[in-house]
Amino acid sequence: MVNFNLAFTAPINPPSASPVLTVPQIWAGLQRKIRFAQEFVPVIESCEVLEDKDGVVTRAVKFKKGMGPRDEANEVVRGFEPAWVDFEQDDGTHIRNIISDSDAGLQMTYMFEFRLPHLQEGAAADKELERFKGMSKHAVESSIDVIREMVKDGRIQ
Template structure:
């Protein structure tokens, strides 16, 4: 039986007191993240190899096939990444796990970043699934906040 943890975490992109990031800077950063995941989540991903890039003929969305090397497990995972410009990037793994990076706008025009996770855990017990969820909750917050921090650093360094 396959068990799944579904969770999401949201953070403001431009909190008071910081130089605001624009939508175009954020989108450029997310495109870099597709090709260089380790730039954004170095604690989890060691390297990214882009295997192919294409355009979906039906939707016009950019589709990238990449292989990431996870640092802790030293496991290589092939992912299909679809970009839904200018608001969402979806990462799908062979086991059906999915991660979405979403940029949304609040009522007053403020920008938020949300990561949505669908982590598949085939063959685990309910207790193991619960333990994985606690780890995944912490990781989701770190991933969102870390991505925003790196986006800001790249903009300040003139790289985006």
């Protein structure tokens, strides 16, 4: 079994960004992402909310064939307003989406603890690690871009 622990951070409001996003807008975007993950993460094909109770969402996510860490996952999702959202999958994989402030402005970090029981150490694992690094970078940047588009078109105020 191979475990990958990765993190990627991107600026939310680089100098060329318009409109400039606020923490409440980013938080609203992450709340939408909990329920409609496929709008934010290109490797996700569908997201079905199974239960939404007391701030805890249980959902079933299907990944595009060959694009995700596996074909599907059940997740328990908890939000910790206004700083982060936790996604815990049934295989022990854990993902956290973090909004943080810095001297350079607002940042978005995604942390991944991938548990991959089907993979063994070696060349195949090294190749997968590089794919997962690219996927994590794209997931952060894509989510920020989608939130910005939703603010532009009025879905997020």
